Amino acid sequence: MVSRRVKDLQYAIRDIAVVAEEVEKTGKTIYHLNIGDPVIYDFKTPNYISKALAEATFAGQNYYVNSLGVPALREEVCKYERNKNEINITPDDILITSGVTEGIFFLLAGLLENGEEILVPGPTYPVYLNYAQFFDGKPVEYKLMEENDWEPNVEDIRSKITPKTKALLISSPNNPTGTLYSSKNIKDIIDLAGEFDIPILSDEIYDQIVFEKQYTCPATLSKDVPIIGLNGFSKAHLATGWRMGYLYYSDPLDKLTELKKGIENMARARLCANSIAQFAAIEALKNPGPHTEEMVTKLRDRRDYSYKRLRQIEGLSCVNADGAFYLFPKIDIENFSKWKDDKEFVIDLLRATGVCGVYGSGFGTYGKNHMRLTFLPDLEILEEVYNLIENFIK
Ligand SMILES: Cc1ncc(COP(=O)(O)O)c(C=O)c1O
Structure with a gap:
């Protein structure tokens, strides 16, 4: 009934949102760190x-x-x-x-x-x-x-x-x-x-x-x-x-x-x-306007904060981002032993805390054992998010 071409298409960034919807129905607040869309945060079309x-x-x-x-x-x-x-x-x-x-x-x-x-x-x-x-x-x-x-x-x-x-x-x-x-x-x-x-x-x-x-x-x-x-x-x-x-x-x-x-x-x-x-x-x-520059200024602070917090969490390590609005920390899956892979880790984190990232294996072979977190949300939300991730891992 359906072609092979579409049947096996996967898109982790949106696929994880389906799990997030399920979790949201249980009354949990969801922190959407999965989608690279500035307009759903505090950046608005001029x-x-x-x-x-x-x-x-x-x-x-x-x-x-x-x-x-x-x-x-x-x-x-x-x-x-x-x-x-x-x-x-x-x-x-x-x-x-x-x-x-x-x-x-x-x-x-x-x-x-x-x-x-x-x-x-x-x-x-x-x-x-x-x-x-x-x-x-x-x-x-x-x-x-x-x-x-x-x-x-x-x-x-x-x-x-x-x-x-x-x-x-x-x-x-x-x-x-x-x-x-x-x-x-x-x-x-x-x-x-x-x-x-x-x-x-x-x-x-x-x-x-x-x-x-x-x-x-x-x-x-x-x-x-x-x-x-x-x-x-x-x-x-x-x-x-x-x-x-x-x-x-x-x-x-x-x-x-x-x-x-x-x-x-x-x-x-x-x-x-x-x-x-x-x-x-x-x-x-x-008429390019100031919005891009203003966004970059805000994002730099949010990236710095996220990077600092990620580096302090045991079991995660992270290379800093030169651009865009994502960090891609490595998860020490082997030492944790509680989770079989990055997907299980990300789904467990989502169910336990409401923090929704994207599992690294959704970004191809070399994404394995990582997760992607956007730093688009404001600093107050990021603080809550990193407290939740830290406690979850502890
Ligand atoms: C690398 C990259 N290319 C393209 C896109 C999609 O761009 P557009 O909204 O113009 O289709 C994205 C969106 O996240 C992206 O990360």
């Missing part, structure tokens, strides 16, 4: 962007728009990316998508079939794994080294390239570890991709949510290796529910012409992205 959305609907812009995106938005995105990352692109290199998620869906649909491979970081954002499998491809995880602040190891990536490798994905800052890849690693990865003639996909959704270190855009460092960047309005512009994103092709040697055409076919087949959100996105880019 009024001027909401106003632009409302004005678009009242102005009657409620029709199907161009499948590739409203031309004025493609123009603004192009200007924005060109200025920010010093790359040579035109509005024709921009495709507006329903969030980065749809961009990933389109790209993996366009790149993979019959067991072809894509290299993704491990631990990884599970959507890359899901969609690769959905299109009969095979996600191959390259290892982020926890002992080296979760940086990738270029030799490990090299050892995993095969004749079936169709693309290599960089996710910096990474979800779930918060790692910002160093410029040197990015450069080495680009050189490696060039050596094997593989394009790079670069998920840049957290590029503006970085703390001490400087963000490096892969396309800025690439002379001729094609890079497809993915970004959007969910995180930096606090509009997760609007489903508004884009991808850009930085492809100086025109190696992606065929892929780009195929993806345009795909975009036409789904008609278009949300029209009124596109008009609001134009306003967000033209």
